[in-house]
Amino acid sequence: MEETKCPHCGEALDVGSIPRLHMERYGRPVLAKTVCCGKAVRCTPYLAFNVRIYDGPKEEDDWGAEFND
Numbered sequence: 001m002e003e004t005k006c007p008h009c010g011e012a013l014d015v016g017s018i019p020r021l022h023m024e025r026y027g028r029p030v031l032a033k034t035v036c037c038g039k040a041v042r043c044t045p046y047l048a049f050n051v052r053i054y055d056g057p058k059e060e061d062d063w064g065a066e067f068n069d
């Protein structure tokens with residue numbers, strides 16, 4: 001994964017574990033103080049997910065839409 005740079009000083013961004021854990025748990029943006037230079041950053045979490053072909057027995061998705069053959 002490409003590392004995020006601090007928009008203030010350009011060093012590798014580090015906001016500490018508490019803002020990271022908060023974003024993981026609640027999925028909401030946080031206002032955090034950077035470890036590198038002590039300035040304010042707005043951090044917005046985004047969801048990443050893995051995809052693979054489904055070849056199981058279900059014929060529709062979780063919302064009831066039928067798959068094409």
Ligand SMILES: [Zn+2]
Nearest residue numbers: 006009036037
């Ligand atoms: Zn910085």
